[in-house]
Amino acid sequence: MRRPVLLLLFLLLAPPAWPVEAPGARHDINVPFEDAEYEQWVGMFERPGREVYDRRHQIVEATGAWRGAVVADIGAGTGLFTRLFARVVGSEGRAYAVDISRGFVKNILRTTRAEGLSNVEGIVNTQTETLLPANSIDIAFVCDTYHHFEQPRPMLASIRRALRPGGMLVVVDFERIEGKSSVWVLEHVRVGKEEVIREIEAAGFRFTGQGDFLRENYFLKFMRTE
Numbered sequence: 001m002r003r004p005v006l007l008l009l010f011l012l013l014a015p016p017a018w019p020v021e022a023p024g025a026r027h028d029i030n031v032p033f034e035d036a037e038y039e040q041w042v043g044m045f046e047r048p049g050r051e052v053y054d055r056r057h058q059i060v061e062a063t064g065a066w067r068g069a070v071v072a073d074i075g076a077g078t079g080l081f082t083r084l085f086a087r088v089v090g091s092e093g094r095a096y097a098v099d100i101s102r103g104f105v106k107n108i109l110r111t112t113r114a115e116g117l118s119n120v121e122g123i124v125n126t127q128t129e130t131l132l133p134a135n136s137i138d139i140a141f142v143c144d145t146y147h148h149f150e151q152p153r154p155m156l157a158s159i160r161r162a163l164r165p166g167g168m169l170v171v172v173d174f175e176r177i178e179g180k181s182s183v184w185v186l187e188h189v190r191v192g193k194e195e196v197i198r199e200i201e202a203a204g205f206r207f208t209g210q211g212d213f214l215r216e217n218y219f220l221k222f223m224r225t226e
């Protein structure tokens with residue numbers, strides 16, 4: 001094949017470059033989680049009226065998690081989804097609760113053990129690393145947390161490393177639409193859905209579909225590309 005044709009093919013097939021201007025979240029939006037008062041956050045995250053709480057069972061079902069799967073709930077918060085995944089994957093599977101907040105992880109382990117869930121493991125991670133073992137998970141689940149990543153690029157690389165071949169990344173986050181979303185969303189959430197898809201595809205994932213059962217949030221699925 002002639003050189004210009006090869007170059008054209010390369011340009012067409014190469015994954016889009018990471019947008020140079022893409023920074024992460026401001027550190028201050030994560031400060032409230034550092035010395036998190038667990039019960040107070042349970043009241044915030046696990047309350048009727050929060051769309052991802054009201055639709056939590058539909059969300060878990062839409063991930064396609066199965067008995068025996070290994071799921072990592074990244075940015076687990078109070079463990080709302082960790083507990084649901086732990087029940088779905090059962091004793092043959094495992095649910096990792098991954099969070100930068102030591103207090104959240106400690107309390108998730110305390111409450112899940114009290115509920116008799118013995119398949120939950122906790123990881124206190126960093127803003128650049130999930131600290132999950134390589135090639136260990138089937139599903140990485142990131143709910144209301146992608147916009148909290150202060151360094152999305154290394155976090156996505158770390159999630160990719162943790163996924164088994166064919167593994168899936170699910171992202172649920174706030175719709176952010178200029179002129180339509182609330183001032184709080186526009187100020188708190190870094191980018192909208194299209195940009196999130198671009199960033200994740202540039203990090204070695206293929207967008208494979210989305211759910212249409214949420215109004216204030218979107219539900220996106222990606223596969224790890226090889």
Ligand SMILES: C[S@@+](CC[C@H](N)C(=O)[O-])C[C@H]1O[C@@H](n2cnc3c(N)ncnc32)[C@H](O)[C@@H]1O
Pocket residue numbers: 030033045052074075076077078079080081098099100101104125126127128142143144145148149150155
């Ligand atoms: C808004 S809460 C969402 C909690 C939970 N996913 C839910 O939807 O109920 C965001 C969580 O992400 C955590 N977080 C922020 N940056 C993170 C990172 N790089 N890796 C893991 N967790 C992170 C925070 O400590 C916090 O618990």
